[in-house]
Amino acid sequence: MLDIKLIREKPQWVEEQLKRRGGRVDLSGFYASEARLREIRMETEKLQARRNEISGEIGRRKGAKQDIAELFEEMKTLGPALKNLETQLREQERIVEATLAVIPNLPLDSTPEGKDERDNVVLRYWPEEKTSGLLPFQPKPHWEIGERLGILDFEAGVQVAGARFTVLRGAGARLSRALINFMLDLHTGEHGYTEIMPPMLANERSLFGTGQLPKFEEDLFACRDNPLFLIPTAEVPLTNLVADRILDEGQLPVKMAAWTTCFRREAGAAGKDTRGLIRQHQFDKVELVWVTRPEESAAALEQLTGHAEEVLRRLELPFRTIGLCTGDMGFSAAKTYDLEVWLPGQGCYREISSCSDTQSFQARRMRARYRRGGEKKTEFVHTLNGSGVAVGRALVAILENGQQADGSVVIPKVLRPFMGGVEIMTPPL
């Protein structure tokens, strides 16, 4: 949520910033209803003040056994007028808040300008840029590798749940678990995060707080009999841990890491990535969330992104780091880096992590504040989130990058301790 005062005081500037993200921007309706809101509020408060004055006076005169008839007389007209105004006020507040709730965040100055993903900027490659044809044999896509190894069972996923669900078997399931453990150990042991196991269902309020609601409900799985949604990312429960709280400055930054399963409808992705593990309704992810002081968030994003990159470096998976342009960022983000891992089986880079600084956008929605030492005023914190990293896609990358001509797959060294020492997965026969 944007600062309503900012919109009021620098409307031109805010509109310009919003236009950088693309789409149509028209805040004129907003200005009108916001002005109307303040008008009604002032009038209401004036009457409320008078009502309180009269009520107090009635109490006083009753104590002194004085006449109160004239006061009752005034209340007779004031009462209904006030009630009417209060109703209007509530309605107008609802309108303004509903408008504000669907306005996306403003991009930072350091976010590259652009219309869509074609304008994203490649910042760096690790260890260097990859292109197709580097393997001494024709690389296969991970679904073929996985099926041959007997560790990915797409048909079983369909049988149990439906399209975009997959069953992992044997070494595949274990590899997934190994990845989770490896990542969590790295982030908690070396990067200073506190491990969290949050609920994987969240209420409407939490989803509003991080920005998935009210605008993107169609991306979520909802429960039929409870007002709960399956989380699309652990960003939701983790960030909302500070919702409605006023933190001490000394508690910041808060750094949390969590493994959760994530659930997404993929409503707008019909026909996209239908094969393999890339786009599933359910996937696992290790998520990193920071809560910082405002002046720290820019540096925090660099660190957070570095922590996600470190996962890929240690897994020896080639990747590149992308700066998302203004037109390609998510609703809540002010700046986003994506990590894209190299997939030789498909000859392309695919997103495996997305790290965003939302500034005070989410904090404002969930009223997450802190108090600077000695200050009376509270300030909104800044929140950041990033995948560190997506487990399913990491599995894909391991299969495609570790594949051998004979269909076997070499397991990255850092994962072997989590795999009981297994170094290679070999197909039967």
Added chain:
RNA sequence: GGGGAGAUGGCCGAGCGGUUGAAGGCGGCACCCUGCUAAGGUGUUAUAUCCGAAUAGGGUAUCGAGGGUUCGAAUCCCUCUCUCUCCGCCA
């Protein structure tokens, strides 16, 4: 699922329908005092928002949420949500 109890400022905990934004305690902050790791004294200490040049002053709202009764509600009534607890069931 059935029965009880409850929801008040950072925490604990009071609160006859009127001058209660809310006693008291703890914690926090400030100052004072005190020659013995500490104690004591005094004061102060919610959040949001509006008017305002104002870190001046003032208004308004908020005692789980939403309705209602009333001139006036933290206090009365209704609905909902949540928490605790006993029983049953259960990973």
